[in-house]
Amino acid sequence: MAKKKTLVQEVASLFRANYRLAGSGWVGGGNEITVSIGDEPKASARSRKVWHRRHAWSGTDLEVGVTVSPSWRRSVHARGLAVLDGLLTTHAGRVVRVGEVDAYPASWVRQGRGLSIRAETGWVARHRPSGTSYHLPGGDAARAAAGLRRKMRNQAVPQEEKDERRRRIREARRARLERLMGKLARHDLSDVGHVVVTRRDSLKAGNCEPGTDQFIDTFFPDRTSATIAEIAAAAGGTDPAGLDERHLTLARQIAAACLAAIGRHRRERRGGASN
Structure with missing residues (x-):
């Protein structure tokens, strides 16, 4: 023992x-x-x-x-x-x-x-x-x-989830990540790779400040922003089935921040086009 x-x-x-x-x-x-x-x-x-x-x-x-x-x-x-x-x-x-x-x-x-x-x-x-x-x-x-x-x-973590068993929690997190990754996949990287993701985008996506800053310090020290292409290169490929809980959370937060940045970028472009 x-x-x-x-x-x-x-x-x-x-x-x-x-x-x-x-x-x-x-x-x-x-x-x-x-x-x-x-x-x-x-x-x-x-x-x-x-x-x-x-x-x-x-x-x-x-x-x-x-x-x-x-x-x-x-x-x-x-x-x-x-x-x-x-x-x-x-x-x-x-x-x-x-x-x-x-x-x-x-x-x-x-x-x-x-x-x-x-x-x-x-x-x-x-x-x-x-x-x-x-x-x-x-x-x-x-x-x-x-x-x-x-x-x-x-x-999109379900509020009504009542089953606290670890298996169900992992499944819910993987399903959420797959949905986010699916949304990202619908955007051609050649079209959105240049979009800049900022710290504010991450916070707008619901990520907490310590987790956001820890990601920045890990992958982009001395930077305040990065493009989606740079983030994709730094984070590498994501296979939800092979991720533990910690990395599932990190991948979900990255995907949410990228989607928030894409939405902001499109709104800014529409605003500029209307002027």
Whole structure:
């Protein structure tokens, strides 16, 4: 029987699975994840250049420090909040129920530029039947619930879904992604590849700010926009059947942002033609 992971080991494993790490084929690539227990949310990362002993080769080592709640297993993990939308939850308070939405005052680890991270505090809203979530930095429970409902409307996650079994949730998410990808497929890439997708397009599509910024930082650092052709090249081909829940969510958010940008582009063209 496999030995059960300690809290520190479990959190470190979740961090490794969801955040950028140092990597190198020749030198560097060391990643030290230190998990501390405390009531104050903290997250930091320090990258350090290292050199080969004999050759002029350099690489990067990374030291990460993350602080999680003393009650993390009970207040975070047991509630299914450990990782939502690719963000590691470190602290969560008492739930505030708004209809079918559970809102938690919470803190999570936010990826920044490069390998940097920081602790972010606000509210996490979660739709109980479907498991869909939304992160709101700052704000309050009502605003978090409103943001989640807007996200669900724009991404067509069915409000009436009552079956909480994991298989049904995955099927609903894959079906939604296939519909979005079908809509995109009806647009010839040669016609829409030049359309610029902005951060605002992603937010208009119902995607939350942390998830939007994390995608930008991952694929287009130091950029504020990208064309649909660039996004297609960066994200690669998408086969819904082969995606896990995390990447299903990411693919759905990308597709929704692209469709929002296409709609805006067409409206702007119509407006320009009428002038």
